[in-house]
Amino acid sequence: GTPSGTRSPDPPERDEAVHVKNPHLDSLEEDILYHFNLGTRTHNLPEMFGDIKFVCVGGSANRMKAFAQLIHRELVLPGDVNDIQDICAGTDRYSMYKVGPVLSMSHGMGIPSISIMLHELIKLLYHARCRDVMLFRIGTSGGIGLAPGTVVITDKAVDSSFRPRFEQVVLGNVIVRSTELDKDLAQELLSCSAEIPDLAAIIGDTMCTYDFYEGQGRLDGALCSFSQEEKLDYLRKAYRAGVRNIEMESTVFAAMCHVCGLKAAVICVTLLNRFEGDQISTPHDVLQEYQQRPQCLVAHFIKKRLGIA
Ligand code: R2B
Ligand code: URA
Numbered sequence: 341g342t343p344s345g346t347r348s349p350d351p352p353e354r355d356e357a358v359h360v361k362n363p364h365l366d367s368l369e370e371d372i373l374y375h376f377n378l379g380t381r382t383h384n385l386p387e388m389f390g391d392i393k394f395v396c397v398g399g400s401a402n403r404m405k406a407f408a409q410l411i412h413r414e415l416v417l418p419g420d421v422n423d424i425q426d427i428c429a430g431t432d433r434y435s436m437y438k439v440g441p442v443l444s445m446s447h448g449m450g451i452p453s454i455s456i457m458l459h460e461l462i463k464l465l466y467h468a469r470c471r472d473v474m475l476f477r478i479g480t481s482g483g484i485g486l487a488p489g490t491v492v493i494t495d496k497a498v499d500s501s502f503r504p505r506f507e508q509v510v511l512g513n514v515i516v517r518s519t520e521l522d523k524d525l526a527q528e529l530l531s532c533s534a535e536i537p538d539l540a541a542i543i544g545d546t547m548c549t550y551d552f553y554e555g556q557g558r559l560d561g562a563l564c565s566f567s568q569e570e571k572l573d574y575l576r577k578a579y580r581a582g583v584r585n586i587e588m589e590s591t592v593f594a595a596m597c598h599v600c601g602l603k604a605a606v607i608c609v610t611l612l613n614r615f616e617g618d619q620i621s622t623p624h625d626v627l628q629e630y631q632q633r634p635q636c637l638v639a640h641f642i643k644k645r646l647g648i649a
Contacts, residue, residue, distance in 0.1 A: 483613050486542070489540070490540045495526060498519070559571060
């Protein structure tokens with residue numbers, strides 16, 4: 341594989357190790373994962389995390405706790421589901437739960453929040469010497485031309501101009517990174533979805549924005565500088581470009597996983613059809629059930645990979 345010290349723009353050759361792309365890291369005497377309240381001196385990361393094979397991330401801390409409990413039940417692990425502890429309890433930035441080979445972690449809302457979390461998560465997997473790790477983002481989104489409740493497995497994560505790229509400002513310059521995701525993994529997830537009753541899933545492009553309101557063409561924010569017709573025009577253009585849902589983290593998630601040699605997938609349920617409106621008016625219990633759909637799909641995938649489904 342590529343030595344971890346090179347600063348190549350290319351992804352590493354496919355091997356199972358987790359790569360960090362930072363020549364300075366190995367000269368650190370101690371690496372403090374500040375937002376996790378973990379560190380290489382204070383914690384034995386290989387012992388705590390070395391057996392992780394599946395990492396699932398999602399915006400909300402409660403949802404990721406529920407996912408950890410679901411995995412605990414589905415994998416029939418020893419111990420009480422109610423005893424699962426937040427490993428990041430020492431900080432309220434993120435929540436982290438480990439159940440067997442599965443790590444379930446929250447990332448907050450938006451690119452800056454998930455980006456900080458991914459820097460520290462990828463370093464954690466590297467320090468723990470994990471191998472063969474897959475990452476999943478399970479989340480919510482606004483659908484374009486789909487029945488609410490549809491699960492979208494992302495083909496390409498695209499920016500607000502429908503380009504499969506993520507721009508990061510580094511020392512005042514813009515660096516562009518590819519947002520390619522693993523096509524085989526997306527297909528495998530789609531096949532899994534067919535085995536779950538009443539779960540409609542498709543593969544499509546996912547648009548990632550920096551805002552929930554104006555940034556997603558909503559007419560109901562505190563500010564709005566465009567008309568209903570202009571909004572619909574933009575959503576129609578997105579649809580024609582292949583976009584089927586809109587959320588706020590997929591491009592940086594895809595870009596960082598790609599550079600570090602991690603297989604990754606994005607699975608988001610649509611809460612509404614944006615051609616029909618902007619407000620999320622669906623009853624709470626229906627939304628709760630929608631949000632379980634990506635969790636069920638990834639749980640089923642993990643069970644199949646582990647040979648227990
Ligand atoms: C989906 O839902 C959140 C906004 O409501 C955001 O984190 C996202 O990507
Ligand atoms: N999350 C988003 O980012 N947009 C939506 O419309 C719904 C959930």
